[in-house]
Amino acid sequence: MAGLIRLFLLAGLLVAAQAFAATSMNFHLEDRLAKLLDASAPAAERELVLDQYRKDALAGDIAAQYFIGNLYRLGNKLPGNIVARDPDQAFRYLSNAGAHGFIIAMAKTAELELELKKPYEAMLWTQLYGHYEGYGDAKVDAANHRPRTGGYYANLLHRTYAVFGSDATQTQAMQADFQAFIEQHDAEIHAGMVLGRDARAAPEQKPRPAPQKINFSSLKAGLPAHAQDDLGEFVVAFSADGKVKRVFLFDCTPDIAMGPELSSAMLRIQAEATTDQDGLRYAWVSLNMQGYGTERILNGY
Incomplete structure (x- = not known):
């Protein structure tokens, strides 16, 4: 009771x-x-x-x-x-x-x-x-x-x-x-x-679409081995050609001191290119180091 x-x-x-x-x-x-x-x-x-x-x-x-x-x-x-x-x-x-x-x-x-x-x-x-x-x-x-x-x-x-x-x-x-x-x-x-x-966007808001496909194949080489127990979260800005322009750290749990190192590794990822948009596209990326979490990122939380 x-x-x-x-x-x-x-x-x-x-x-x-x-x-x-x-x-x-x-x-x-x-x-x-x-x-x-x-x-x-x-x-x-x-x-x-x-x-x-x-x-x-x-x-x-x-x-x-x-x-x-x-x-x-x-x-x-x-x-x-x-x-x-x-x-x-x-x-x-x-x-x-x-x-x-x-x-x-x-x-x-x-x-x-x-x-x-x-x-x-x-x-x-x-x-x-x-x-x-x-x-x-x-x-x-x-x-x-x-x-x-x-x-x-x-x-x-x-x-x-x-x-x-x-x-x-x-x-x-x-x-x-x-x-x-x-x-x-x-x-x-x-x-x-x-x-x-x-539901990717509220009906009343029509901002620039976020990347729907992100390629993580080159990420593993940039990840430190001691980061396997961390859950990293970032906001990533992609250009129209899919290249990473900026990475903003949102969290790294349980050791946020790992954040800058993991942010540097995130520069290696690539988004789907677009020909009908100008300017930057943004994506919130949650990175589980076990298997690098790609299936969760692609499906969204």
């Missing part, structure tokens, strides 16, 4: 203070996110971008919720970030995004709970992330099944177990909370996952 009450308290925070709902997934936020991450951009312009993100997030855009939440989680750990670290705001935005189908937000909520020394909550979000990403879950179809050995998820699971421990009563309570959370939110999560793959 204690575990179930704890879940209700956690789930209650998903809608506390802000009436979030999953209504859209605007993946053409990338061009604005690039400006927000550009330390050379005027502060006033970046503040306007941040205000628009907040409006999008409150209107139910789960990508905007994730972006804002992660900026609140990182604070000044991310160079040039104009958002001050605020764990409460980070949790509200990230947990809402995760509970509505932006799966990577579950991992970042787990990272936040680890930082706040809340091992029980960190383990719950870690297990949820692994479940919906298909790591070691017997219920996932064989074609989508991925092992737990190696890569970011294995690293996150190892770090979470190190503080969660092996107490049988606590484990049983967490498993009960895990099942109850899925029963309560599974439909919303899957709806958001479909939205993330299929």
Whole structure:
């Protein structure tokens, strides 16, 4: 019963203070996110971008919720970030995004709970992330099944177990909370996952299309071997010929100090060329070092 009450308290925070709902997934936020991450951009312009993100997030855009939440989680750990670290705001935005189908937000909520020394909550979000990403879950179809050995998820699971421990009563309570959370939110999560793959832009916004195909074949040679346990995230600007013009670091978990090195490696990727567009195209790229995550990037989160 204690575990179930704890879940209700956690789930209650998903809608506390802000009436979030999953209504859209605007993946053409990338061009604005690039400006927000550009330390050379005027502060006033970046503040306007941040205000628009907040409006999008409150209107139910789960990508905007994730972006804002992660900026609140990182604070000044991310160079040039104009958002001050605020764990409460980070949790509200990230947990809402995760509970509505932006799966990577579950991992970042787990990272936040680890930082706040809340091992029980960190383990719950870690297990949820692994479940919906298909790591070691017997219920996932064989074609989508991925092992737990190696890569970011294995690293996150190892770090979470190190503080969660092996107490049988606590484990049983967490498993009960895990099942109850899925029963309560599974439909919303899957709806958001479909939205993330299929809805590339909000109807009212018609910005320059982002690259639909990205070639990662030359990336491996540029990746440091010690980065295999990291989850890197970037906003990449491509020219019309598909070459990378700029890379903006958004996060590198669990070691953001790896960010500059991985950003340099990202210069090797190539996007599909276009003949009917001028100017730069932007893409948010999440890079899981295990298998380099290309299947997730091409499908979108």
